[in-house]
Amino acid sequence: MSQPSTPGDPNGPRIGMVLGTEDATPTSFWFSVSSGASVQLDDLVVVQTQKPDGRPVQFYGLVDNVRKRHEGVVFESDVEDVVAGVLPASVSYAARVVVTRVDPEDFIPPQPGDTVQHARGEALKMALSADKMEDGAFPAGLLADGQIMPLNFRFVNGEQGGHINISGISGVATKTSYALFLLHSIFRSGVMDRVAHKGGGGQAGTAGGKAIIFNVKGEDLLFLDQPNARVVEKEGKARATKGLSDERYRLLGLPMEPFRDVQFLAPPRPGNPGSAIVPHVDQRALGVTPFVFTLREFCAARMLPYAFSDAAQSLNLGFVIGNIEEKLARLSADGSGAALLVSDWKLDEAESVPDDVQFDALGKVSIQTFGDLISYIEFKLLEQNEGEGDPKWVLKQSPGTLRAFVRRLRGVQKYLSPLLRGDLTPVQAAQYRPNLLTGGYQMSVVDIHNLSGPAQMFVVGVLLRDLFEYKEKNGRQDTVFVVLDELNKYAPRDQSSPIKDVLLDIAERGRSLGIILIGAQQTASEVERRIVSNAAIRVVGRLDLAEAERPEYRFLPQSFRARAGILQPGTMLVSQPDIPNPVLIQYPFPAWATRQGEVGSSDTRSDEEQGAEILGL
């Protein structure tokens, strides 16, 4: 697999020599920086040494420490004498290299005095193992000097590895922005097509790629299909301050365009039963589809467990949930339409009866709202048979457990009611059913930021479960990327929940099904270990320094952990299996709007015309 040796350009400038006063090892060494040369952290360098038999060995590595000090003086106060001009001293400028690759794999140390050069061109490819990636390389960002840092798509799409995990402090780490940039790069760099072509049709290319993005914070992601008005100015400025040869999108070979084929889904605004279904968003007026589930779907698709985020806390409660889930699923088989029809709700025995009970043609009670469904369950468990309940529903569980079950259901009633409706026509039900995979859109943004905690858990859990079941049936041909922030909420380390089970399934088996989780969290130490450890690609933005010392970040060498505390927005440390050390990259300002104020003027119509469309005139 070893390539023919590609030493650093023999005519390229020497930037230093391997030091003889510090240990030089095959994995790390120091070099003295030549006068006039400048070496900074993250520079990629190459050293060639010779074995006694004359064969060359190249070391490719990354500068992870640079230092200057006075040489030849002993005391700290000597600096004053040096500056005063009475004490001669020279400045020693040295850099430490962590080796990313030895080629061929002869792990001898470099020789003190060996020439160190910047890795450019072929040498850079070797340093970043881009030669191993072949067609799988896609841009993950730019190195400090404007060269492309490649990521191996085969470690993203599940072929050799899968999943991406991003950690960082909210706000400054720009986790979601980077996740979106990676999606943009995956969809628009053509890497999916190249890999699919090479794979001989086993997988669909870019056209088959889908992404599901959960928007958990503000309405940041509701403008992904709109150009960003500030991107040209921002990128121009970045090019000037970073001294790049070209604008960053062009260097990366990516179009500076917003996302295409995006659908936006939002929960309906809460209202009375029977009210119109309008998306619950504030900033974006057009192109957002509300999504609701019918009560029949709720029962048939066994969504009940996702209404309980802490079901596993009690074994008995879990048993009740499983039992009721089963009962509801059987009920849903009866009849059609959005509402659930029940024949055994004896209203005269019930303590509380809904105000506007509706009956179907056969005299069955038609349950129209989630509240009514809870009332029905309450009747079956605690009221029927003079408080004994229906024995088939109770299954000898103690009234305390049953009451706890109902109480919990009542607790989430307010949050889930807008999402679960029994009063929809079949047309409405089809129109508002969230369709993430077969609707002809490449990306689906599911806005859940307006939902309360339990409702968010419910939506994410139900949609991911659906996705998982769909992919189990249909195979891995299309790759589906799921972007989910706040993993510590959905898959906490020390609790169990139905949604965590789904996420664990995706993390552990999604790879082979073509479901790729691009997960993000503030603190990886609070996320289920198996989810983080299954991610082949790990990314770190600005970290809390205490967090950076936790074992989850041991993949970062010490100097990188210290640096993770000072990373600026737009800069990330990326670790991938092909390169043994993380690499610092920068990525461009989003070309898509991230809030209403950034939307570029692609819509040239007047406000009146747009208003007229909103009002349906």
Place this chain on the structure above:
Amino acid sequence: MPAMQIRLDPWPVDTLDGQLTLTPFSGELIDVETPRWAAVAPRPIPQRLERVYVVDGKQRMEARLHVTDDFGREGHAGFGAYVAGAVELCPHGSRQAELIDIRARRVLAHAPDLALSPLLLSPRHPQTGELAYALMATQPGGHPLAPMQAVQGAMLAHEQELSHGLASAVPFDDTDDREHLRALTIQDGTLRSRNLGGAVVGCVKTIQTLYLPTDRAGLLAELKPGERTPILHMRYDNNRVVRFIWYVRLCEAAFYHHPMSGVMRLEMYAPEDSDFLPPIVRQVAGLSGELLCKLASKPHKDSRSPQNLIPTAALEQAMGRSMGSLELVTRRIRSHLARELGLDVGGAVA
């Protein structure tokens, strides 16, 4: 009867000499600057003095040899190394001090009647440099110390050339005012060899011999830092070297030190004619207080403070380094001999 008095010599006991030995002197001293024996205040360093050089030299023997030449003649010889170098500094502190011209030279010093050829000792590894020993004949007589003396002589000659080559010339003539004092050399130690005509001032760290008569020596204890004694014209009994001397105080003496500690003797070459004091000598004496107080070392950094000047210490270190590690040189010599004799001595040699 005076009370018993104990005062410390400031230098540590493990140095070769103390700072103050104070042997009495028998020779001739003439007041050449002023007959008034009192402290002279320092004068500011003139702007046109742009460069001050601190020059020193070092030598060592690397091996004692017994050699036989192609004609079967035997004799003493030695591998020696010497180096002389300088620190260039701006007395006004306007630029950083730099080490200049520090390059070790190696010689094979041998009895003059032997026919030998120079030696080149190549290392096993190309990055560690070659050792080239040039030939140098010692004084005849076959004394075992002759090689060492030859190396030292070579070092002194080299140091002397360097000192005078760097400094401005000192005109020993009343009428010659062409040369101004632009470059001054401070040489470590007493002036030992021939005067080559440069503005070279010798700094003597210790007071081995107290040249002043008892009635005048008291002034040394009274000098304040930077102040100096008047310049004297001095001639030894044996009439060998004639020179100007004066004393400068570099720092206050601590109460537990001998009151004469912290004083340094400075020397410049003098003409035989004891009446004439060249203006440059007077200038050098004037500025010596301020200059040397600037260069004086501190007791916590240098055990031979203040007389071992800051640049001198740095220079000594640099010179020592330029000669390389004696251990490695010895090994190189051994491995060279092993190769000559066709022995395989394995990897134990440099």
